[in-house]
Amino acid sequence: MTPMMQNTYDISASGQAVRNRVLRNTYWLLALSMIPTMLGAFVGVSLQVPIFSGFMGFMIFMAIAFGFFWAIEKNKNSGVGVALLLGFTFFMGLMMTPLLTRTLGYSNGGQLIMTAFGGTATILAVMATIASTSKRDFSAMGKWLTAGVVVVLLAAVANIFLGMPALSIAISVLVIGIFSAFILYDVQRIVNGGETNYVTATLSLYLSVYNIFTSLLHLLGLGGSND
Template sequence: MANQVDPRFAGVRPADDATAGFDAGLRAYMLSVYNYMATGVLMTGAIAYLVANTPALLAVFFAVKANGAMGPTILGWVAMLSPLALILVMNFGMNKLSESTLKLCFYGFAALMGVSMSTIFIVYTGASIAQTFFVTAAAFAGLSLYGYTTKRDLSAMGKFLVMGLIGLIVAMFANFFFKSGPLQLGINIIGVLIFAGLIAYDTQRLKNLYFQVQGSDIMGKTAIMGALTLYLNFINMFQFLLHMMGNRN
């Protein structure tokens, strides 16, 4: 769980937010970000469903333990840890990687996330997963639209949310040992609120970033990295909501 922000562009503001000449290019840029992000989310969902419903594939990545619980195999651990490695490669290698390679890394990341998330189809009912997905999609659309259209500067809120995200990770790590139900509920609620704010903040940040990269040779790469950020926000919000709304099998 992470929200990747390129430090070179943190807090960037356009010189003139209302410049009409940029509108068509801005719309095309944001559309490419959303297209990458949506394709990644759909790929993750399709692969998760495929793995969960194909016993041979499921057995490759997950095994039933003696106590009846399902745990990852060696390949399962590789699939679960590889997305983090790809995020690091994409962030630190953005300038060196070609746009096509960066795109391949993004889709590889989405595919591996599908493998690691496949167990949700075993733990939760299909109806609750679908319901949570549509709630997340509707919330994402509204929050992203707000981030795109608001005249309010959300950069200060972004710094607060990043600090909150660090605290959330610490709380999740602590609850891994304490197994507290009330604490987990609090983590889920705070997690939803944090990623809701990050969706609006990152949308505005990506909009502002366009005015700095438009016409440059890194514009395509920036769109892919922006899609990765929004993808992570969407997936994390979905998971926290699923923990609250999902009906278990």
């Protein structure tokens, strides 16, 4: 092996090691983020914490969420970014209070929650595996997925006023599809070296997992039993 070939091999191996480390740290932090999420959900349901509702509630939620996004991104290279991310996941756990309270009101509420959790874990595992092993390039999906999120947000705002059950179901189905695809996109970006910060990567994956879980739970709740 010539010196030039050796240098190329060393650089490639080093880059692969960095990508593997980012992916590993992302998965660990994603798993850790579930703890404050569950804690926030437990506090919200136990204390029946008042949660924002209606259009103004939606705007307040978005303002707080984007405030967290900005702060996390600004501090992503320090422990402060990790702390802010975990604080955000606690906040998102609180925001599940109405959905969890309604679901737990069903006689099979606990089963519905575990089914949604299992379904979300399965989607994450399948999409992450495909992204890590497939030779197909998913990078072109980014702009279309972003456009899809905008459409879903606009539909969600409209349905605050319309209150149409059919539209609510359609939104949940779209959310599951869009954020499942986002897992493909985000994991492959890490694998290919397009994302090198595990805090930012974790935030992206967390939002996908959260939205898939809540949408699945919403759909499963339509078949909830009060018996």
